[in-house]
Amino acid sequence: MSQTAPSFIPARPFAPAERDAVYRAIHERRDMRHFSGGQVSDEALERLLQAAHHAPSVGFMQPWRFIRIRDRQRRRAIHALVEQERQATAQALGERADEFMRIKLEGILDCAELLAVALPPGRQAHIFGRRTMPEMDLASAACAIQNMWLAARAEGLGMGWVSVFDPAALGALLQLPEGSRPIALLCLGPVPGYYPQPMLAEAGWAKRLPLRDMCMDEVWQAG
Known part of the structure; x- marks a missing residue:
């Protein structure tokens, strides 16, 4: 079977x-x-979402869904879920529990915009690129989040990825359909400045x- 010939645009490097x-x-x-409160304009938010939506995805499956959360009561309920898992994570860390509890993990109640990212139901129908590696839906959605992260920096905004939550509990709170899976809470908005290095490095958690x-x-070469 002959393959389709691709079309090209010039491969010129950037200036x-x-x-x-x-x-x-x-x-x-x-x-x-x-975060420092404030707002993200609708135009900027559209640019960020477009950046995410132009991420690569395995089999061009585009497995990202974004839920904008503006209701304060729902935000507080989400914050409570994160706090519950924060406590459970601290217990699981044992001797590093106190050190972990001193680290700020999220800005859910402070950020201008809160977005949940979920994988949609029906992903099993996408076989191209996932037959032996089904986790490529998650990898593809992570590319979309990274695109948004870089675009946010270019816009002078901050973004944080919160993953400390029970997926089933968050899915129920967001009324996700069966087969869907939440993978991220994105805190987005104006910030007082950027950390000079990753915050966990600043806190001495890792380098x-x-x-x-x-x-x-x-x-593979053993180190």
Whole structure:
């Protein structure tokens, strides 16, 4: 069977200033937990969602669904779910529990916009790229979130990914259909500034590992 011939646009590199702006967004992006209220304009929010929606996805399945949450009572209920899981995580961490509890994990009640990201039902119908690796729906949705994160930095906004919650409880609160799965709560909005390095590094929880420890030749090499 012959393959379809692709069409191309010219593969010209970006101008140096444009290229540097891309790398700047990558290196200055932060998982933000401190917000300063304010608002995100409808136009900016549309640009961010368009950036997410232009992410790559395995088999072009586009497995991302965004729920905008503006109701304060629902936000408080979500915050309570996160706090419940925060306490459970602290208990599971054992001797690092106190250290963990001192770290701010989210800005659900402070951010201008709160978005939930969910995988839709019916994902099993997408076989292309998922037959042996069904988790590629999650990987694809993570690409959409990363696109939004970088776009938020370019807009001068902060974004934080909250994953400390019980998926079943959050799904029930958001009335997700059977087969759907929440994967993220995104806190978005103006921030007082950006952390000079990842917040968990600032807090001493972990540090960035050297790139050389992540790269190998040909086969897996024990370090």
